[in-house]
Each structure stands twice: as structure tokens, then as C-alpha cells.
Amino acid sequence: MEVSRRVERISAHLMPSNPKNDNSFLERANCRAKGGASGFKVAILGAAGGIGQSLSLLMKINPLVSVLHLYDVVNTPGVTADISHMDTNAVVRGFLGQQQLENALTGMDLVIIPAGVPRKPGMTRDDLFKINAGIVRTLCEGITMYCPHTVVNLISNPVNSTVPIAAEVFKKAGTYNPKRLLGVTMLDVVRANTFVAEVLGINPIDVDVPVIGGHAGTTILPLLSQVKPACSFTAEEINYLTNRIQNGGTEVVEAKAGAGSATLSMAFAASKFADACLRGLRGDANIVVCAFVDSQVTELPFFASKVRLGRAGVEEFYPLGPLNEYERSGLEIAKKELGQSIAKGTYFITKA
Numbered sequence: 001m002e003v004s005r006r007v008e009r010i011s012a013h014l015m016p017s018n019p020k021n022d023n024s025f026l027e028r029a030n031c032r033a034k035g036g037a038s039g040f041k042v043a044i045l046g047a048a049g050g051i052g053q054s055l056s057l058l059m060k061i062n063p064l065v066s067v068l069h070l071y072d073v074v075n076t077p078g079v080t081a082d083i084s085h086m087d088t089n090a091v092v093r094g095f096l097g098q099q100q101l102e103n104a105l106t107g108m109d110l111v112i113i114p115a116g117v118p119r120k121p122g123m124t125r126d127d128l129f130k131i132n133a134g135i136v137r138t139l140c141e142g143i144t145m146y147c148p149h150t151v152v153n154l155i156s157n158p159v160n161s162t163v164p165i166a167a168e169v170f171k172k173a174g175t176y177n178p179k180r181l182l183g184v185t186m187l188d189v190v191r192a193n194t195f196v197a198e199v200l201g202i203n204p205i206d207v208d209v210p211v212i213g214g215h216a217g218t219t220i221l222p223l224l225s226q227v228k229p230a231c232s233f234t235a236e237e238i239n240y241l242t243n244r245i246q247n248g249g250t251e252v253v254e255a256k257a258g259a260g261s262a263t264l265s266m267a268f269a270a271s272k273f274a275d276a277c278l279r280g281l282r283g284d285a286n287i288v289v290c291a292f293v294d295s296q297v298t299e300l301p302f303f304a305s306k307v308r309l310g311r312a313g314v315e316e317f318y319p320l321g322p323l324n325e326y327e328r329s330g331l332e333i334a335k336k337e338l339g340q341s342i343a344k345g346t347y348f349i350t351k352a
């Protein structure tokens, strides 16, 4: 049973105004609201986690969302009850545990996946592979069965491997649509915009930095020669910015000192990214984001670069544009590591 319904029934029976438990008063299920009439249906898998909770809140205030499904293996009743009291349009329903995955996923237009363990100081994202690969596989198997045509936003690390895992699970089930599987690298762009704005002394809202490659260390490649508004940097500024953008995740992991990785800025980035996907699905023009997707922009099967989103998902790939010497050499380094991470993810499914 959906968690929200269960909570509603339980609270009805606990109400002091109904000592006879005779069901003679109004329950939530009898209310006139229908909900979900127009707008998109969005599910968050891992909704009770650090990213999941803030992201759930941000999606609840997104006017494009009419139904919001919150799924996790723990704590969704509390998160759902809490968020469902916000006076915005989306109807919120909670789902707890594998047996409720089918109801959580059925009918969803967009599924966002932040499920999985985060890093602690001293770990690389690849150290999370052992646990998160299996979590992503299970959730993606659910998607193949219950909402095979949905758009997927994959956040769980290591993104450079989890996206290939998802692709292989979908291929195995015959449901793979490369246009609808997107690895979320938006936090790298959000960080890059912030740090560049800081250096330039301008508002980050006015800055656009393309970040290509992948989402780990040297695979994160900011193209500082293509920053908008057009500007130039000293060699020191380029070194500082590239380093800070590539290690932004580690900066947060170390500051949190064992209490996890970026959750608040990530929820913000994921919500921006999901909103772009929904506006694309609605048919809005010129929705351009950086995303880690099935790609022919380089010789690698997956690559993060600028893409245009539309009703089909990823509808157009933009070329990388002119790179300077510093960026060309960064790209070679990035591709080497990225190729290995992609192969590791692919093999995790194909070996079975």
C-alpha cells in the first residue's frame, strides 16, 4: 500500500475525535482533490537521503510537477508526510522498500536517482562502485519493467560508471533509449559558474561555463576559453579554477569530515537539471545543458558535453568547439580515465 494512504488510514484510526472508530467522518481519501491532472509525474529514488530530501522539497515547488513519488528503502513515511504539507500543487506520495518500487515507478515521466552511499574523506568516487553499482542495477531493472519510456536523471556515484551500468541494464531488457538516459554533471557547471564569477567579481547568474568529460577528478574538464560572458584569465587563474572545479566534491567531503558529501548544492543542481528536462519534455525551445550521455562527440561511448533537450530527451549534440592547448591536453587525460570507468560499468552488467 502507498505509504501516504497507510499513514492516512492509521491517523484516522488514532484520531481522538473518533472514539468509536466508526469511519463516520471525512478522511483524506474522501476529499474532493483529484491531483495530478496536468503536469509531469516525477519519482525520486533515494528520496530520504541527504540529496533526496532537499531535492524532494525543490521538486515539490516546481510548478511543472503535478505528481511527486518519493521512494527509498528507509524513512519515506516521515519525509512524505512533511513535504506533503507544503502548499504547492504537486501531489506527494511515499513508497517504502522494494515491494513498493512498482507503484513508485508506474506512469512516471522523469525518474531522478540519488540512491546510494556517499564518499568519506580519503575515498574516491570509484570506491563507491562496489555498493552503488548493485543499487543502480536494481533500480534500473525496476525502470525497465514499470516505466521503460521515462527520462532518467542519474546522480549516484561513480556517475562515469553508473550511467554505463544503467545503459546495459536497459539494453539487456530491450528498452534502451539513449536519448532518455542522462548522467547529472550539473553540479560541476554550478560550481564552475560560482568559482569563475568569484574570480571575475561578477554575479554567477550571468556566467556560463561549459564543463565536459565526466564526473570525477581529472575527467571533469571546464572549458575556460569558452566562458560566457567572454573574458580572459591569467595562467594562475586557469590553474586555480581548473583545480578547484575538479576537486569541488572533495572540498565538500573534507569539510563535512565524515558526514557525507555535497547534498544541498547537489539538490540545487539536480533540481535545475530536472527542470531543464521537464521544460524540454514540454517542448520549450533552446534548452541546453551539459550532461553525461551516450555520445558520438568523441570516440568514447559516453561523454559529458553540451546537449539540447526536447520532447524526445537529448535531441542535439553540440561540438566541443575550439579548445586551447591546455584544454586539449586535459581532454586526453580525461578520456583515458573515463574510458576505464565506462568499461568497468559496462562489464559489471555484461559479465553476468
Ligand SMILES: NC(=O)c1ccc[n+]([C@@H]2O[C@H](COP(=O)([O-])OP(=O)(O)OC[C@H]3O[C@@H](n4cnc5c(N)ncnc54)[C@H](O)[C@@H]3O)[C@@H](O)[C@H]2O)c1
Pocket: 045, 046, 047, 048, 049, 050, 051, 052, 071, 072, 073, 074, 114, 115, 116, 117, 118, 119, 128, 132, 135, 138, 139, 154, 155, 156, 157, 158, 159, 184, 185, 186, 187, 188, 215, 260, 261, 262, 263, 266
Ligand atoms: N552526480 C553528482 O554530482 C553527485 C553529487 C553529490 C552526490 N552524489 C552521489 O549521490 C549519492 C547519494 O548521496 P547522498 O549524500 O544523498 O547519500 P545519503 O546516504 O544521504 O542518501 C542516500 C539514500 O539512498 C538510499 N538508498 C540506498 N539504497 C537504496 C535502494 N536500493 N533504493 C532506494 N534508495 C536507496 C538510502 O536509504 C539513503 O536514504 C551518492 O552516491 C553520492 O556520491 C552525486
Ligand SMILES: O=C(O)C[C@H](O)C(=O)O
Pocket: 118, 119, 125, 157, 187, 248, 249, 250, 252, 253, 261, 262
Ligand atoms: O564528491 C562527491 O563524492 C560527491 C559529488 O560527486 C560531488 O561532486 O560533490
